[in-house]
Amino acid sequence: MAELAPHLPPLPHCRAALLEGMSLTGDPAVAPGGLETPRAVAARCAVAILHADGRSGHAVRVRAPRRAHYRVDVPSGGPIVTPNNCCRRSRLRGAFLALGSVNRPERPPHLEIPVRDSAAAELLLGDLGALEVPASIRMRRLRPVVTVRSATAVGAALSSIGAQGGRLAYEQGRVVRDVRAGVNRTINAETANLRRTVDAAVRQLDAAERLCADIGRWESLPPALRAAAELRRAHPDASLGPLAEHAGISRPAMAGRLQRLVEAARQ
Structure with missing residues (x-):
């Protein structure tokens, strides 16, 4: 997350796509035009995007039974998201930054992004498909989760959202895991x-x-x-x-x- 958050997209429509990606992962009860995330770094990134576009915005900490959330109200009338791959990458990046996760390299490959509803899941699934990253949708606690489950696809997904350092660390850990497994099989x-x-x-x-x-x-x-x-x-x-x-x-x-x-x- 620390690798993704500080770097804002230079183009307004890509920044809008990043905000849209964040909004796809929040609570379905949040009003359209707002986003909610348990990660302070993602909330700060959203506020920075609003300020970069000359719009007002601030993050509000909301208490919850398990852990606090951060809510950001996004004013209407911002830049329009384009159907280009740059916006697809930004949207995926925003969704992953807000709520996505990836397994540690020594464990089986698994990247997932929980989303608010089936429409959000289909949108992210289409973005991954356009970037040639195979993915699927599964349900968890009545909410859809966009899942990538092969080593090659997880690496491609991390590169697509701009997490090059994360991909290198993931590939290094995967190589260590594969070598260890090969040595164990031989022994x-x-x-x-x-x-x-x-x-x-x-x-x-x-x-x-x-x-x-x-x-x-x-x-x-x-x-x-x-x-x-x-x-x-x-x-x-x-x-x-x-x-x-x-x-x-x-x-x-x-x-x-x-x-x-x-x-x-x-x-």
């Missing part, structure tokens, strides 16, 4: 592979010990299985690769021999 996969290797080695060693203790069964084993059992007993912690290298055979061949050894011990 989990390696841990699972190691667990499977250890479990298999324990089963093979147990089978070799039991067969070796039974002279009759041991002597009935093929020489290749006896050699595999002796290798496993000699190298209880080794993986298939070193065992296969000691035996002078391939990994699949060694795996097959050890599997047959385990099956022989079960019989």
Whole structure:
């Protein structure tokens, strides 16, 4: 918010669009031509716009059960908002400044702007669509909320409203989150592979010990299985690769021999 509020649009119609965006998020009970926001920085921005256009205006702090709000009465007869992309960006910027929010970068991407009614939601949805930012509308506590839920779209929305620093911080956090997730997936996969290797080695060693203790069964084993059992007993912690290298055979061949050894011990 601190990045967006100090910079007023240079053109009167864009300033009018920013004010209109702020008014779209307020309480539906507020009379048309006025805006209400829980953010003091947004109220100060609205007053600065009115003064820049040579109109009178001031913010009034209104007490509420949960938190205070700031109400600004906007006089009629101001500049006309144009249907250009510059005004669309300003309108979105005003709505986001008044009540919008975006998740922290380490969490799943989510940008939302609660609005006063369905007409306001459709207007902002059209602005986002014109700027090629995919968005949707959902209801929360009987009020519509304009939502952007993909990482690419959230970044594009932040750039569209002029929050370049916010987008850079968001992208940096997203990269950190993705790298952390990739490292966690790799560690989990390696841990699972190691667990499977250890479990298999324990089963093979147990089978070799039991067969070796039974002279009759041991002597009935093929020489290749006896050699595999002796290798496993000699190298209880080794993986298939070193065992296969000691035996002078391939990994699949060694795996097959050890599997047959385990099956022989079960019989």
